[in-house]
Amino acid sequence: MKITVMKFGGTSVADPEKIQRAAERAIAERRKGYGVVVVVSAPGEMTDELITLAERITPSPDDRELDQLITTGEQVGISLFAMACKARGADAVSLTGPQAGIVAKGGAARAQIDVIRTANIRRHLKAGRIVAVAGFQGAENGDVVTLGRGGSDLTAVALASALKTGRCEIFSDVKGVYTADPRIVHEARKLKTITFEEMLELAGAGAQVMMARSMEVAERFGVRIHVRSAFHPQGGTWVVAKEKSMLEKAFVSSLALDKSEVRLTVVGVPDQPGVAAKVLTALAAENVPVDMIIQSAPAQTGVNDISFMSPKSSALKAKKALESVARSLRAERVDLNEEVAKVSAVGTGFRRSPRIAATMFSALAAQKINIHMISASDLRVSCVVDLAQGENALKALHKAYGLAKGRRA
């Protein structure tokens, strides 16, 4: 029996009515003759509500107990999903991560999937049941632990790999991957395909389509991913390996706008070897994610500045860590700027084609949009601009790169 792995995100199972619709899609796939494994997230805001409960108990809950708490969200999701299938006459069973044979390691809050023992899932599939598996969790030494990075997407990709399905259907409230956020850029176009590398860069650029870690695993184990809408029947975007024919080309696939980051700057750092390493080590110790590290060229004064972007949610933690480093380095001060946005173009072959970066800078200049920071790789160019100008920048770039017309479709 061929097996389909489907994953429904929190917004796709936010209430009983949406769960019914998701169940109907799983049943339709089952009736086509596939064995169906469905990875289900916690409904709607349930995970956040549980975390809020925990924070009312203590500002820093114990990791093991927080996992014991928040894994109930996915357990609620799978049981409601299996009920909905059974109520429609399709046999189904829900399995928590531990029941599904998902063995994890690494400890509470930051576990990784070690191995998936698929015997129990296969037994239920053989009996003709739709198997609803709780995302984002596994068993470690009798405890239920959450998967630190990648969440439910990672569970789905890992199951597709363990069950050798070759593909994985990711259902969410977006219809696929677009050339830019269609809520901002109205002529944005849905892509039929995108490469793993581009998806990784989009995740780094702040487009919240899928978790980066799940993409890495999908690429490594050859699982094609289909990102599609839970609420519309039509196909979405396939995430695929790079074709050889694409290697020589240079083009922009998609744009991203990230308004969830702040800019941090350590001002007046002595120009000595090892300074940047000290700054980054301090941030790593506090688990602060960092993007676009820029060190200004040393001025005549013998001091320079180090700037980077970090998520708003880590800003205070980062500032505290930096202030301690700044003191020990005898730097002048630490600046925090919240009024910034990061606009990025993601694609391939950028290094061979400086035209792509040049197009970005001139398009922004034409709109009189000031660029605070620039960073570029072979797959991405990002500019930091004023927060108020972020959406204008996105629209201008979509036009400048001719993305509405679409060389790829």
Next chain:
Amino acid sequence: MKITVMKFGGTSVADPEKIQRAAERAIAERRKGYGVVVVVSAPGEMTDELITLAERITPSPDDRELDQLITTGEQVGISLFAMACKARGADAVSLTGPQAGIVAKGGAARAQIDVIRTANIRRHLKAGRIVAVAGFQGAENGDVVTLGRGGSDLTAVALASALKTGRCEIFSDVKGVYTADPRIVHEARKLKTITFEEMLELAGAGAQVMMARSMEVAERFGVRIHVRSAFHPQGGTWVVAKEKSMLEKAFVSSLALDKSEVRLTVVGVPDQPGVAAKVLTALAAENVPVDMIIQSAPAQTGVNDISFMSPKSSALKAKKALESVARSLRAERVDLNEEVAKVSAVGTGFRRSPRIAATMFSALAAQKINIHMISASDLRVSCVVDLAQGENALKALHKAYGLAKGRRA
């Protein structure tokens, strides 16, 4: 190390603030040198909210999936409880029923505890941890199932028995067992002790202090139960075995008023052997609880009536089953009366002392309260009266039996 088993009901852990207070009581017990096992219920209305979610999926959810769903309520309770302990510097760990070694049998929704493998609990106790165990659940063949009767109280009593503690502290929103509901009868008095038999009769009479099944288990395994308030420090009521000195006495301990039942009557049943058995069998097949079965004396006509009381929640199911039996017995019709209340006196030695029943009937007559049905055993006398007169009946009986003065205290 001596071990204390404490149980906190849903109202005692209804919100994070109440969980903090419950945790403080567990920590105080731990600091006295006891090993502490805490059975925790689902916070507040969480179980009902989860059932409502399920009913929005389907009116008759699958039992196995409903158990997978509602057991998350207790899991939320234990993890928040353990977090609260740890935040106060007391080491703690939460264990679901399966993690705690509670092995069940009998299937989803109606499982019973088969055995408790206490090794995991003892290991954590030995390490000095407060162990928070999810009530109302156990493991059966890799599934998590709910205990059909007795709920979290039963988990607590069974743990007290398995850990050989000899006693079990049941914390809830009531201060103990009273001579009557103090919200209705203001001079009602808290009892220092009550026997298991009396508690069982009180449960049957509709006083919702503790589940009957847990009392039976406590009596069988010699676990004394302390029913007390989660919100007040003073002691409550001890549920104990009957002392020999009490055997010869006859007295009323406590009154109960039950407004949650309806009266069902099969009217005009032919007076033949086996008729009552057929009626009761039909109700048992539908799992309808029944109290006070009364068959009127056969009249000259050769037909009579069978009446009994059942919970409102089962009324429609019961009526449907009875109507089918009524047709096959050629009975006249089935009557359903919702405007009734059951008032009961519970105590001991009633058969030796007809004065106790007589006092009830004359006290109700003095208040011009009409009695619809009567049933009496050695431990309980119950009368069914009009719903509107239930509270007056309770007040009159409390006075008539002189319960405010209290021969026992």
